[in-house]
Amino acid sequence: MVKQSIVALAEHLTRSTRSIPAFKTTYKNMLKDPSKKYKPFIAPHLTERKWPNNRITKAPRWLSTDLRDGNQSLPDPMSVDQKKEYFQKLVSMGFKEIEVAFPSASQTDFDFTRYAVENCPDDVTIQALVQSREHLIKRTVEALSGAKRATIHTYLATSDMFREIVFNMSQEEAIVKAVEATKLVRKLTKDDPKQSATRWSYEFSPECFSDTPTDFAVAICEAVKNAWEPTVENPIIFNLPATIEVATPNIYADQIEYFSNHITEREKICISTHVHNDRGCAVAATELGLLAGADRVEGCIFGNGERTGNVDIVTVGLNMYTQGVPPNLDFSDMNAIKEIVERCNKIPVPQRAPYGGDLVVSAFSGSHQDAIKKGFALREKNKAQGIKDERWRIPYLPLDPKDIGRDYEAVIRVNSQSGKGGAAWVILRSLGLDLPRPMQIEFSNVVQTNADKLGRELKAEEITNVLKEHYNYNNEFANTIELIDYDVQKFGTERRILKANVKVNGKEQNIEGTGNGPISSLVDAVSKLLNCRFAVSNYTEHSLGSGSTTQAASYVNLTYKRESDNEKCYKWGIGVAEDVSDSSVRAIFSAVNNAIRSGEVSVN
Structure with a gap:
């Protein structure tokens, strides 16, 4: 019989799968064999590369090109203001170092360059880009005149x-043109006595260095260096741009190391990187370029730039x-930086x-939230015990959000995917309440239900409101039985008797109960009042705040049996007060009133 059932099931599944259309991958536009159209980049040959064993141990020279490269890439360029x-x-x-404009390109760029020159601190270098043409170079020098x-x-x-497609120029012709431009810049700047008040520096970029034969890049830069005659004190800047990313970051590093090893008078040279993000590897290529010997990084805040962008500084x-x-x-x-950049x-x-992204310090996943919460809990525990450890060790957060001006409120955000740690974290940060673990598990389900119903994440204020209402926080949402006052006295060596005055639906009534402490005595008194046997299955307390505000x-x-079917039920209650006995009493009444509100317990 079992064998026949299995055979029948197999036949049914076979018939079902026949009705499912077969999907076949089709290449409508993409080539199955892209090697016919695209060739891999041929990297320089390095036999003993050193950069893989190097480490970044100091900051490079930084150049922001937001106002030039970044601005020229905008659909709607920035206004002067x-x-x-x-x-x-x-x-x-x-x-x-700030590259401010292309002053020969427009009057607006020229005027802004003049603003930068006239309003720049003495220790900041103003940089301007210019094509290798005489009249444009003269205009650029004019724009920068008077700068410190x-x-x-x-x-x-x-x-x-x-060279072949755009300029129809040989390598020899390119060297001649680069040297001519360099000599003209030198003549109009550092060799001109009228310009002696300015510390003139020179930068040359073999554009598309990443796609240039590295030997030729060395040769043209060697010729430019000889024409400029740099010094150790004021080195020439050779910007080696990945104008277009054509290979993996390790190849860019090989190119940088090869260049650094083969250019002469290395001590008189500052090697700069300027990496675009065509392959999505700008950051990696920049970091590997630094390992390979680069001294300077050009880029933009948050990586704005032509096409896929510049490296994100x-x-x-x-x-x-x-x-x-x-x-x-x-x-x-970070928020102020981001606001200016976006605007x-x-x-x-x-x-x-x-x-810088809004969500990078936020965790929605339950497992992530739990790990983060435990990391912060350990920090607080160590701090309370006087254990000093300045290291930042929080799972999933490589950077302390406070170091960049962010608070911890956004670290854990709660939606329908979040686990117990997420909602508990929000409550801890918002109200200071460290919910017991069983309560965390139950509350996370309550929050997930609310998030599912709304179809979005819940804000911190919404989560705290859900907690307060669901658990009848301090009896603020359900108060059928209201405590007026109470007194606890010893009864024998280990027993206590509690007498209390309460209001039940607005009418005063005296209740009395016994137990081995105030909590059990009050539970006994309420059980007698409602003719329902309550028992404490979990009790937790902790201090809230510090100093005089503690x-x-x-x-x-509380556990009890439902009147309708005698099924075992439970309800949590939360109480907060200056005295721990009062907070315990409030928590008990919170749970009891919650049971009454649910309809599982009635008031006679």
């Missing part, structure tokens, strides 16, 4: 594809910070953006 506000924010964050510290940044595309900087390395940039008010760029910061919080779980 917005650029001024943004510039001041960058200065206050600690940026010492200024950098002229020229560039020339050096990859084979750009917030992420690179705070990655260092969480490894114990000071980034030398101030991210302590001026008119582009929202993604909610999951590392460090109160006691008590949690009581």
Whole structure:
């Protein structure tokens, strides 16, 4: 019989699966064999690379290019007033090098460059980008004249594809053009006695370095260096940009290390990275570039930039910070930084953006919430015991939110997926109540039901209101039986007798009960009053607050049998008072009134 049933079930399943359409992967637009169209990048040959064993131990020189590269990528570029506000924010964050504009491109950019020159602190270098053309270089020098510290940044595309397709230029012609531009900049800046009040620096970018034969990148930069004649005190900046990410970050690191090892007079050179995010690896490529010998990082706050964006300086900087390395940039008010960036760029910061996104310090998953809650609980326990440990060790949170100006209220957020730890955390942070574990489990189900009903996460205020109403917090929501006063006296060596005056539906009544303590005596008195035998199955208490404002919080779980079917039931109650005895009494009445409100216990 069993065998026949199994056979019948198998036949039924076979018939059922025949009705399910077969799905086949089709390549409508994508190629099954992309190697016919796309070729892997050929990396430089390194036999003894050193960067994999290196560590980032200090902050690089930072250059913000938000106002130039970032601004030119915006569908709606910043107004002059917005650029001024943004510039001041960058200065206050600690940026010492800021690329402010492309002053030869428009009068607006020229005027803003003049504003930056005239309002820049003496220790901040103003940088401007310019193409390798004589009239544009002269206009850029004019815009920067009078600055305390200024950098002229020229560039020339050096990859084979750009030279051949865009410029129809040989490698030799490219070197000649780069040297000519360099000599002109030198003539108009550091060699001009009229410009002696400014500390002039020079930056050259072999644009599309990531897609340039590395030997050629070294050769053109060597020629530019010889034309500029840098010093150890004022090195030339060679920006080696991944203008387009064409390979994995490790290959970019190989390119940087190869360049660093083969360029001469390395002590007179500052190697800078400028990584775009075409492959989504800008942060990784930048960090590996630093391991490979780069000295400087160009990027934007939150990674705005052409196409897929520039490297996110917030992420690179705070990655260092969480490894114990000071980034030398101030991210302590992340919300204010984010507000300015979003308002001026008119582009929202993604909610999951590392460090700055609204949700990155928030946990919805029950297991995550439980681990975070335990981490904070251990910190509080160690603090109470006088154990000093300054290390930040909280599961799932590599950065203390307070270090970037955020509070702990948003760390755990509660929706229908959240576990017991999530709701308990919110209650602990909002009301100071450390719910007993069995109560946490029950309350999480109550919260999940409410979240499911609303179809969204619950705010902290909503969660606290749910707790107060569901558990009849301090008898504020159900008060059929109201305590007026009570007195407990000894009865023999181990017994207590409690006499109390209560109101039942507004009418005063005296009750009396005995037990081995105040709680059991009160439970006995209420049991007699309602003709329902209550018993305490769980009792917990803890202090609430500190100093002169300390109160006691008590949690009581009463069991009883339902009148209608004699089934065993239970109800939790919460009481808070200055005295622990009063808080215990309040918790008992909270639970009893909750039982009456549920209809499981009646009042005669």
